[in-house]
Amino acid sequence: MTAVALVTGASRGLGAVIARRLAADGLAVAVNYNRNAAGATRVVDEIRAAGGTAEAFPADVTHEPDVSALVTGVTERLGPVHVLVVNATGPQPLIALEDLTWQAQLDQLEFFVKSPTLLVQAALPGMKEHGGGRVIQIGSDVVDRKLPSMSAYTAAKSAQHAMTEVWARELGPHGITVNVVAPGWIPVERHAGLDESGYLAEVPLGRMGTPDDIAAAVSFLASEGGAFVTGQRITVNGGHT
Numbered sequence: 001m002t003a004v005a006l007v008t009g010a011s012r013g014l015g016a017v018i019a020r021r022l023a024a025d026g027l028a029v030a031v032n033y034n035r036n037a038a039g040a041t042r043v044v045d046e047i048r049a050a051g052g053t054a055e056a057f058p059a060d061v062t063h064e065p066d067v068s069a070l071v072t073g074v075t076e077r078l079g080p081v082h083v084l085v086v087n088a089t090g091p092q093p094l095i096a097l098e099d100l101t102w103q104a105q106l107d108q109l110e111f112f113v114k115s116p117t118l119l120v121q122a123a124l125p126g127m128k129e130h131g132g133g134r135v136i137q138i139g140s141d142v143v144d145r146k147l148p149s150m151s152a153y154t155a156a157k158s159a160q161h162a163m164t165e166v167w168a169r170e171l172g173p174h175g176i177t178v179n180v181v182a183p184g185w186i187p188v189e190r191h192a193g194l195d196e197s198g199y200l201a202e203v204p205l206g207r208m209g210t211p212d213d214i215a216a217a218v219s220f221l222a223s224e225g226g227a228f229v230t231g232q233r234i235t236v237n238g239g240h241t
Contacts, residue, residue, distance in 0.1 A: 002053065004079045005222065006030040006071070008061050008119065009088030011039030013188035014138065017211035018085055018218050019043055023052030025219055027083060030074040031056045034088070053078070061088045062110045064118055071122035080126035083222045086116045087138040094149040108156035116160060120167065124176075132175025136221050137164055138214070139182040139233065144241040161233055168231030177230035181217045184209055184237025205238035 004027065010019040011033035020043065023029045029047060031054055033040035040056040047054035055077055059070035074081055090111045095104055120135055127133030140157045142150060161180055168178040185199050186209045196208055217234050220226045235241065 001079060002026070002028045003082040004028045004030065004074065005083035005085060006032060006057075006074055006081045006119075006123070007085040007087055008032040008059075008115075009034075010043060010085075011036035011056075012043075014183070014186065014211050014214050015085075015087040016043045018087060018138075018215045019054065020047055020050075020052075021212070021215035021219050022083065022085075022222060023047040023054055024050065025223065026052075027222070028053040028078045030054070030078055030081070032059055032061065032070060032088065034058065034060050061115045061119060067115075067118040067122050071119075071126070075126060080130050081123045081133065082127065082130065083134045083136065084119060084123045085136045085138070085218060085222075086119055088115065089138075092150070092153045095152060096149050097151060100152060105152045105155065108152045109159070112156040112160040113163070116163065120178075124171075127176050128174050133177075134222050134226070135164075135167065135171070135176065135178040136218050137161075137178075137180040138218075139164075139180040141182050141184045141235050141237045141241050143182070144235075164233070165231050172230055177221070177227070179221050179226075179230060180233045181214060181221070182233050182235045182237075183214050184235075184240045186211055186214060186236075199240075203238040203240050207238065209236060209238055 005022045007019045009015040010031040019029045031040045031043050044054045044056050059066040143158045164180045
């Protein structure tokens with residue numbers, strides 16, 4: 001049976017590149033999207049054109065009924081989820097402390113605490129039944145950078161990283177690894193037109209990271225080569241932190 005990977009937020013950006021990489025590795029890929037159906041269809045078509053297996057699945061991964069239906073649909077159409085890549089994200093506004101509201105905090109927690117919890121809970125029965133699995137969260141090196149006006153995002157990402165470590169201990173006895181890949185600034189479509197020079201000057205390796213760099217780390221953790229790695233944060237940022 002072909003192993004199945006579910007990649008959330010995979011209609012564009014990092015998620016799309018991760019989905020294509022896992023398909024090239026031989027996994028059947030469930031391409032999750034919320035609003036960008038055209039982008040998800042394009043990713044599926046690209047994977048199929050390259051000889052891989054993929055299908056698109058709509059869901060708001062912060063909404064419990066959607067998450068349950070998503071995992072059920074993937075299981076029925078492709079098979080049980082073996083590799084879960086928690087990638088979907090939302091807006092990350094700069095908000096000064098004096099303007100920060102509790103709702104702004106909750107907006108970040110929805111994506112980086114609630115959504116991962118719902119997704120892992122939904123995929124867990126299938127992973128346990130079939131002897132294990134891989135949970136790979138896409139985090140951020142922002143937890144190390146302590147940037148002003150990003151306290152809500154940083155707090156939520158820090159919580160996501162901490163959950164990864166706890167879940168690794170909790171799920172290890174079931175043969176399930178749990179890790180986080182923490183990118184630095186990896187320019188994708190939504191960053192078009194932004195000035196990279198200031199950031200680039202601080203990167204020891206002397207170049208901006210690419211989505212392929214992140215996809216390679218995810219690929220490793222999803223592979224047999226990553227089978228004994230769990231509870232870890234792999235930071236992919238060229239040494240910036």
